[in-house]
Amino acid sequence: MQRSASRLSRILACAAVPVMLVAAGCSSGSDSGDKGSGSSDGASKSASAAPKPTPTKTVEAARFAKLPDVCKSVSAKTTASLVPKAKAKNGTTAESSDAGSRGGCSWNGLEDKGVKGSQYRWLDVSFYRYESDATLGSGQERAADNFAKELAKVQGTQGAKNLKTMTAGGVGDEANTVTYQLRKTDEDFTYASVVARTGNVVVLLSYNGAGYAGADAPSAKSITDGALKAAKEAVAAVAVANK
Structure with missing residues (x-):
């Protein structure tokens, strides 16, 4: 009985390890994906919201600044x-x-x-x-x-x-x-x-x-x-x- 109990404990401990790793791995992947998606959307919105510079029209300067008497x-x-x-x-x-x-x-x-x-x-x-x-x-x-x-x-x-x-x-x-x-x-x-x-x-x-x-x-x-x-x-x- 004692051997059986000890053996059962070892099996349960080993079985628990991959479950925790998988859970941790899923959690990490989910967080990484959410952050990456959020960062991309923010950059896209920022780029589209930025005002486009209006080109300034230039004209030739007037040749004469004053009139004679x-x-x-x-x-x-x-x-x-x-x-x-x-x-x-x-x-x-x-x-x-x-x-x-x-x-x-x-x-x-x-x-x-x-x-x-x-x-x-x-x-x-x-x-x-x-x-x-x-x-x-x-x-x-x-x-x-x-x-x-x-x-x-x-x-x-x-x-x-x-x-x-x-x-x-x-x-x-x-x-x-x-x-x-x-x-x-x-x-x-x-x-x-x-x-x-x-x-x-x-x-x-x-x-x-x-x-x-x-x-x-x-x-x-x-x-x-x-x-x-x-x-x-x-x-x-x-x-x-x-x-």
Whole structure:
């Protein structure tokens, strides 16, 4: 009996060992698997939740940072020749709420030639500068868009006769001259408008004239030549102001 009891104890002890090992092994495998699964899910969620960087749009910097003094953009010698009897020799400044972005100046006068009648002349120059903007485009692109719009406005002048548009070479990056005749105050006026762009600046220049008291109207050539001369000086003044 004693031998049988001792033998039975040894058998039960040996049988218990693998059961414990298997239990321990199952428990360890289960824990390892749970941790691995949890770690993978967390990394996946973290990766999907991370915000994607938004690419920043860059635009070309505006070429010119400021405008010239508009009334000095055309030389005194030129304004005196184009408008001989100007009421204000130094020009009349147009009001502007933002002188850094837009400005204008004009000269006008009536030259009395006695029995030959009188000659009236008007010269006007305006500048529009555009900044670069990530949503609107570079200053150059914006100026190019507005160059086209301003040219279309001049070409759409109501009552204009014999309207012609010509490319003006050597005036900024792009330029056009628009010539036409217009009847005003019972007189025939001859007009030449130059629409030009230099970098991010649009230059609008208009020169016109008429003969009074029997005087002949000025020729289209003289008005056009005068407008182009003044426009070249105005465009050049932009670069000089930004040196």
